[in-house]
Amino acid sequence: MIELIGLYKSFKGQNVLKGADLLIPTGKIVTVVGKSGCGKSVLVKHIMGLLRPDAGQVLIDGIDITKLGLAELDRIREKLGVLFQGGALFDSMTVAENVAFPLKEKTNMKKAEIQDRVMRALEDVGLGDRGSKFPEELSGGMKKRAALARALIKEPSLVIFDEPTTGLDPVITSSIHKLIKTTHDKYGFTAVIISHEVPGIFGIVDKVAVLHNGIIEEAGTPDEISNSINPVVKQFITGSLEGPIDIIS
Amino acid sequence: MTNFLRIAGRYALSTLREMGRMFLFLLSALEMIFKPPFKFRQLLKQMRFFGNKSLLVILLTGSFTGMVLALQLYYILRKFGSDALLGPGIALSLIRELGPVLSALMVTGRAGSALTAELGMMRISEQIDALTAMALNPIRYLIVPNIVAALIVFPLVTAIFDVIGIFGGYLVGVKLLGISGGTYFSLMEDYVEMKDVLLGFYKSISFGLIVAWISCYKGFNSGFGAAGVSKATTEAVVLSSILILVWDYVLGSFLI
Numbered sequence: 423m424i425e426l427i428g429l430y431k432s433f434k435g436q437n438v439l440k441g442a443d444l445l446i447p448t449g450k451i452v453t454v455v456g457k458s459g460c461g462k463s464v465l466v467k468h469i470m471g472l473l474r475p476d477a478g479q480v481l482i483d484g485i486d487i488t489k490l491g492l493a494e495l496d497r498i499r500e501k502l503g504v505l506f507q508g509g510a511l512f513d514s515m516t517v518a519e520n521v522a523f524p525l526k527e528k529t530n531m532k533k534a535e536i537q538d539r540v541m542r543a544l545e546d547v548g549l550g551d552r553g554s555k556f557p558e559e560l561s562g563g564m565k566k567r568a569a570l571a572r573a574l575i576k577e578p579s580l581v582i583f584d585e586p587t588t589g590l591d592p593v594i595t596s597s598i599h600k601l602i603k604t605t606h607d608k609y610g611f612t613a614v615i616i617s618h619e620v621p622g623i624f625g626i627v628d629k630v631a632v633l634h635n636g637i638i639e640e641a642g643t644p645d646e647i648s649n650s651i652n653p654v655v656k657q658f659i660t661g662s663l664e665g666p667i668d669i670i671s
Numbered sequence: 672m673t674n675f676l677r678i679a680g681r682y683a684l685s686t687l688r689e690m691g692r693m694f695l696f697l698l699s700a701l702e703m704i705f706k707p708p709f710k711f712r713q714l715l716k717q718m719r720f721f722g723n724k725s726l727l728v729i730l731l732t733g734s735f736t737g738m739v740l741a742l743q744l745y746y747i748l749r750k751f752g753s754d755a756l757l758g759p760g761i762a763l764s765l766i767r768e769l770g771p772v773l774s775a776l777m778v779t780g781r782a783g784s785a786l787t788a789e790l791g792m793m794r795i796s797e798q799i800d801a802l803t804a805m806a807l808n809p810i811r812y813l814i815v816p817n818i819v820a821a822l823i824v825f826p827l828v829t830a831i832f833d834v835i836g837i838f839g840g841y842l843v844g845v846k847l848l849g850i851s852g853g854t855y856f857s858l859m860e861d862y863v864e865m866k867d868v869l870l871g872f873y874k875s876i877s878f879g880l881i882v883a884w885i886s887c888y889k890g891f892n893s894g895f896g897a898a899g900v901s902k903a904t905t906e907a908v909v910l911s912s913i914l915i916l917v918w919d920y921v922l923g924s925f926l927i
Contacts, residue, residue: 470804492808499806510801513792524805 423448424469424580424612429478431464438464439475440636446629451606451613453623455658456633457667462616463507465633466582469614470504471495482580500528503578503611507585509569511557518544518553521572528576543571547601563594567601574605583615595619599626620659621648632658634667696888700814710816717820721782722828728777733832736773737839740764745848758855759862761840765833766863766871772919774832775825775878779911783886786817787907790890791900799891814891818883825879826872833871870926877922878915885911 424446431439438461446452454462467473468480471487479486487498504510511520522540525531531539544550547567557565566586573581583602587595599619603626606613617623624630624644631641632655639654640647650656657665740761748754790813793799802809837859844850889907893899 467800470800472800472803496806499804502804502806504801504804506797506801508796510797512798512801527807528805 423481423483424614425479425481426465426468427479427481429465429468429480430476431461431468431473432476437636439478441478442633442637444631444638444641446612446614448612449610450628451602451615451626452629452631453615453617453627454631454633455617455620455623457658458618460633461636462633463584466584466614466616469580470502470582471499500576501579503573503576503581505566505569505573505581505583505586507588509557509565511565511569511572513557515556516553517549517555517557517560517568520557520568521553521575524572524576539575540571543575544568546574546605547571563590563598566590566598570598570601570605574609574611577609578611580612580614583613583617585616585618587617587619592622595622599623602626620661624648634658692892693884693888696810696814696891697884700810700818700884700887703808703811703815704819706811710812713812713816714819717816718824720786721778721817721820722824725778725781725828726831728781729774729828729832730835732773732777733770733835734839734842736769736832737761737765737836737841738843740769740836741840741843741848745844745850754850755854756858756862757840757844757850758837758857758859761844762833762837762859762863763867765836765840766867768871768919768923770833770836771825771829771871771874771878772915774829775875775882775915776912778825778828779882779886779908779915783882783911784904784908786883786886787890787893787904788900790887791893791903794891794893795895795900809891814887817887818880821879821883822876823879825882826875829871829875866926870923873926874919874922877918881914881918882911885914 424444426442426444426446429439429442430437442461442465444452444454444465454465456462464473468475468488469482471480471490474488478488480488482498485498487495490498511517512523515523518537518540521543522536525536525539540553541550544553547570549564549567549571552560552564552568557568560568570586586602587598590598599622602613602615606626615623615627621644624647627644629641630644630647632639632647632652634654640650640652642650647655648659650659653666656662657667741757744760744764745754745757748756748760790799793813799809799813802812841852841855845852845855886907889903889910890900893903
């Protein structure tokens, strides 16, 4: 289980998180939604240990990772898989090399075993024939699929998806959502998804958290959020221009 | 007046902070050089990047530097009736000073800027974050191979620059201006000592460290967007070039 407790974070005097609290149950898919620039990526970067909060705690299985040193933090990260917004595939490597990279660097697996596993992972995401391509030769959707294969190759217990469908067409978006759901069902990891696909993402998640003004405004099941009477949540779900969300900032 | 002091103080503090960060960055990279696992493939790749890909520019600048030196030195030495000293003059200028400095500046322009831009792009496309999230230390993977490669390659590139420069000087001095070929090389043998070669070697190795350190630091900590990468690249080239010249003077004054 992951618990974010009273998380505060500011950059150059700008307060991004102002006491955010969130509970992410083990084995569930939780999505964090909110308007662009509200601090969703900042929030999940605390879970990855890429940022340290100004105040507050990030508990992963009861361990406060904000107090850990680099070596201990790396032990936590061993169980983590991340699908970054742009894929973050290494340009100098082929797709297969990218997917194989975590196994080559972090395990003692034999070359043939790694190749076999990479091939299976690429087939799982529908890229079985694209292993020899370089990232720049792939479309946006393919890059996300390749990055998903890399994020899952070590069978992590926690996977973070940072806007996995941004910039993709609705069909590819649905296919990525389906892929996340299928792989989740197969591996049973805990997933945190940052998304703007409202309400499309609601179909695959167990819990929705709405981030607004640096705090989690409301969290609940997709049904609860869809039927919320909270004006902020309501405006965000309906995409209305009228309401408490300041659309200019 | 108070306002001026406040601004100056703030600037001084932020400069000090930045210098502190730069030194800590260098220390953490140097510490990792001796800790396994060693990234030999990455090291060879970066040696090719610094050395092989800079070869053409080194050959061109080295030969023309030697040729220009020959022209200018011949003109000066002739006034004192010492044109026979052209060979040692060119060799000493190149080995002690121009070889290390000019080859370092050339490699900074070609490889240092490209390195900063590449690391900057990796930063903004979250590739560096991806390494960290995989529990892999990005300094070990991205910075250490560059620093070690630069420490190995810079003296080699400088040696090539010196040799090509001496032959460039030979072409102009002997073939064009009519100095005896035997005099050109034999006096060089008499006047150039091991300490001159070592001075050039120490300079080139320290310039390698400076270029790799500054280029890596600026790229690794690049700002966001194309403007951030472009600013980091410019800063890396300017700061590396200034530090090369400053360190050249400092080292030269100690080891003269």
